[in-house]
Amino acid sequence: MIWVKRILLTLARSVAIFVPVFLVATFVTFALRAISGLSPARMQLGEQATPDAIARIEQQWGLDRPFLAQYWSWLTGMLRGDLGASWSNGVGVSDLIGMGIAVSLSVAALALVIGIVAGFGFGALAALRHATLLDRAITAVMTVFSVMPAFVVGIVLVTVFAVGLGWFPASGYVPLELGLWPWLSHILLPALALSFDTVADVARQLRTGLIAASRENYVTGALVRGLSPRRIFWHHVLRNSSGPTLAVLGLKFPALIGGAVVTETIFGLQGFGRFANDSAQAGDVPAVQGVLVVSIVLVVVFNLIVNIVLGRLNPASQRGV
Structure with a gap:
C-alpha cells in the first residue's frame, strides 16, 4: 500500500538524520565531564x-583512561541500556531514571492530550465563528x-482545587496499577498547569490555518x-490545515518535559525533571548525561510520530511540496 511505503520512507529519512545527530549529541554530552572539571573524588572526599x-578514586571509576576510550565504553554501554552509575550513591x-520517568511521562502525556483536545476545540470554534x-x-x-507561567498556574490550581475545595490531592503520585x-x-x-501554553499555541495555529484553508479555491x-459544509470542513479544510499545528506539537513536547521541573517541585512529584535538577545541582555528571540522552x-x-502522522494527513509534505 502507498501509505505504508510513505511511512517506511519517513522512518528511513528520520533514521538517516537521527543517527549522526545522536552520535554528535552523545559525544558533546559525554564531553561535559571533561569540560566541567568535576570528579567523583571531590563529591566523596570534599575539596x-x-x-x-x-x-585513586578516578582510577576506580575508569576516569584515568584516554577520553575516547572512556567515550567508547560509555557509548556501547548506553546502546545496551546501561547509562553508568551515579557518582552520588553508585x-x-x-x-534512577526509570523510577521517575513514568511520573514525568504521565504528566507530560496528559498535558499533551489536554493541549490537543482543548486547542483543537478552541481553534476550530474560533475559525468557524x-x-x-x-x-x-x-x-x-x-x-x-x-503568557501565564506554569508555576503560577500550578500554585493557583493547588490553592483552589486541592487546598480550598479538596477535590484533588495537593502532592504525591500513585502508579496506574x-x-x-x-x-x-x-x-x-x-x-x-503544563498544558496552558500548548492549548494557546495549538488553538491559535489551527485557527489561522483553518481560516486560510477555507479561502482556497x-x-x-x-x-x-x-x-x-460539514464534509468539506472535516475531510478537506481540517486535514489540509493541520500540518503547521502538528509541527507546533513537535516543538511543544520538549517544552513539556522541561517544564516538568517546575510542576514536579510544586506538586511534590519525584519525576524525571526533578531528578535532572537535583543531579545538576549535585554535580552528578553521569546522571546528567543519562538525563540528556533519554531526553534526546x-x-x-x-517527532518521528508527528512526522508519520503528518505524512499520513498531508502526503505532499513527504514530497517536499
Whole structure:
C-alpha cells in the first residue's frame, strides 16, 4: 500500500538524520565531564582531597583512561541500556531514571492530550465563528493562556482545587496499577498547569490555518459540486490545515518535559525533571548525561510520530511540496 511505503520512507529519512545527530549529541554530552572539571573524588572526599586520593578514586571509576576510550565504553554501554552509575550513591543511572520517568511521562502525556483536545476545540470554534465576538473572546483568552507561567498556574490550581475545595490531592503520585482515578487525580493538576501554553499555541495555529484553508479555491469548487459544509470542513479544510499545528506539537513536547521541573517541585512529584535538577545541582555528571540522552531519545521518537502522522494527513509534505 502507498501509505505504508510513505511511512517506511519517513522512518528511513528520520533514521538517516537521527543517527549522526545522536552520535554528535552523545559525544558533546559525554564531553561535559571533561569540560566541567568535576570528579567523583571531590563529591566523596570534599575539596580537601589529596591528589593521591583523587587519582585513586578516578582510577576506580575508569576516569584515568584516554577520553575516547572512556567515550567508547560509555557509548556501547548506553546502546545496551546501561547509562553508568551515579557518582552520588553508585546506583545505576538507568534505574534512577526509570523510577521517575513514568511520573514525568504521565504528566507530560496528559498535558499533551489536554493541549490537543482543548486547542483543537478552541481553534476550530474560533475559525468557524471568524470575526465574531466569540472569535475575539477565544483569541483574547488564548493570549492570556500563552503568557501565564506554569508555576503560577500550578500554585493557583493547588490553592483552589486541592487546598480550598479538596477535590484533588495537593502532592504525591500513585502508579496506574493502583487504579485509574487515584493515578489521574494526582497528575491532573500538574498536567493542567503544563498544558496552558500548548492549548494557546495549538488553538491559535489551527485557527489561522483553518481560516486560510477555507479561502482556497478547492473549497469553493466543493461547494459548487454540492458537498455539505460539514464534509468539506472535516475531510478537506481540517486535514489540509493541520500540518503547521502538528509541527507546533513537535516543538511543544520538549517544552513539556522541561517544564516538568517546575510542576514536579510544586506538586511534590519525584519525576524525571526533578531528578535532572537535583543531579545538576549535585554535580552528578553521569546522571546528567543519562538525563540528556533519554531526553534526546524522547524528543526524536515523538517527532518521528508527528512526522508519520503528518505524512499520513498531508502526503505532499513527504514530497517536499
